[in-house]
Amino acid sequence: MRWVLVFGAICCCVTCQTLVPDEEEAAIVSSVDAVLGRSATLPCDIDPGIREDRVYMVLWYRDTHTKPIYSFDVRGRPFNKAIHWSDPMVFGPRAYFVTVSKPAALTLDGVTLNDEGIYRCRVDFRTTPTRNFAINLTVIVPPHQVLVYDNSGRDIVGIVGPLEEGADLVLTCEVRGGRPTPTVSWFMNERLVEGDVEAIGDTLMVNRLAVKAVRREHLNSTYKCQASNTKLMMPAEKTVRLELLLRPLSVVIPYKPRQMVAKQDYTIQCQVTGSRPKATVTWTRDNRDFRRGKFLEEGNETVVISSVTFSPEPEDDGTFLKCLGDNPKLPGFSQEDSFKLNVVSCGEIFTSNGYSHGPDVRQHFKQTSVEKETDRRLFADVYWENRNE
Structure with a gap:
């Protein structure tokens, strides 16, 4: 009888030793x-799969340690009264076993580089065989700085440029x-473009x-550099906007009167488009600055409308009124438009009626230039007044 007992004890010991490797090999990795610096979630399925069964104990181990670093003990108490214990030398209050999630999981706050490693969750049930899960925790270190430099090596914040149209951007x-x-x-403008990495x-x-x-169409384009090494957080990125210096595209005087009556007020407009920054507008008469009259300017960054209101003088007749548009940052690329001033005067003409016995006839002549709205043609109305002395 003694030899039988000894033999039985030896068999149980061998069986226990061979079960440990089998459990490790059967662990779900x-x-x-x-x-x-953020949270980690280490899953561990504690569902026995049998309605009559229940979990008794959950133990967490790290790497090859034989002592648990966290325990969830339900023995002899209701499930919602389970006792949580966390090794103060490992996780302490940073870890908590959450059972309301499916599957249950050990939540670890404030992850550090030292937390990286392999963890094993052991689940003991009342009747179901012990279950093991292996979790390989990898700690991601996000990039900590994104810098963007321009052609000259200057650190860019917000805006790159301004560059002249036709220049290279690096x-x-x-x-x-x-x-x-x-x-x-x-x-570029939220579209992936290829660079040299x-x-x-x-x-x-x-x-x-x-x-x-x-x-020109690159004006206000956005260029975003994005760095990412995980889907767990938004990429680190930096965005800059391109500013350009643009030459004026056109200068137009929409209305050029064919005739102008001396001493009467006229308003002439000039429209300058395409310049960035805002164009400067200059008026000249026979290539000399024209400053007579009242000047008004309106518009935005790319369109400027300049108006001059003045009364032509007889000596203006035959001269050229010119409007010039310049980009103040790009001298030498101005655009212009002009027209010739045809100035007439109001005068008195004295003639005879051709009869030797008749009275003299004083004829007053008045000519007015009028812009016809329907077809914008100019026509002259001639008024005659006969006065008998």
Whole structure:
């Protein structure tokens, strides 16, 4: 009888030893990523799968440690009265086992780099065999700095430029830090564009974007550098807007009167379009500054309407009134429009009626230029007045 008992004890011991490797091999392994400084969720399914069964104990281990670092004890008490214990030397109050989620999970706040590793969740049931889960926790370190430089190496904040139309645009994005190595991308107006990517050492990624001969339509385009190494948080990014210097496209005097009556008021308008920044408008008469009359200017950054109200003098006849539009930042690229002034005067003409016995006839002549609204033609009305002396 003694030998039988000893043999039985030896068999139980061997069985227990061989069960441990089997449980480890049968463990369900999953991977979990967590962002440095944020929360991690380590899943552990505690559902026995049998209605009559219930969980007794949940134990959490780290790596190859044999002592648990967290326990959830339901033995001898209702499930909602379970006792939570967290090793103060490992997680302390940062960890809490949440059972309302499906599956249940150990939530870890304020993740640090030291938290990275393999964790094992062991679930003991009343009748169901013990269940093990292995979780490989990886801590993601997001990039900590995104910088954008222009052609001259100047750090850009908000606006790049202004560049002259036709110039080349070169933007360099530097991303520092991040584990794993972040992906650095350029977006133009929210559309992905290709740049030249280079890794410098282990902690610096560079992406250079070159845009040849920027055009007028590139004005106010946005260029965004984006760095990302996880889907758990929004990418780190920096956006700049392109400012351009644009030459005037056109200068137009819409209405050029064919005739003007001396001493009468006329308003002449000039429209300058396409300049950025706002164009400066200059009026000249025979290439000399024209400052006579009242000047008014209105418009916006790309369209300027300048008006001059003046009374022509007889000596203005035959001269040229010119409107010039300039970009104050791009001298030498002005546009212009002009017309010749045809100035007439109101005069008195004395003639005879051709009869030797008749009275003299005083004839007054008056000519007025009128703009006809329907077809904008000019016509003259001649008024005659006969007065008998």
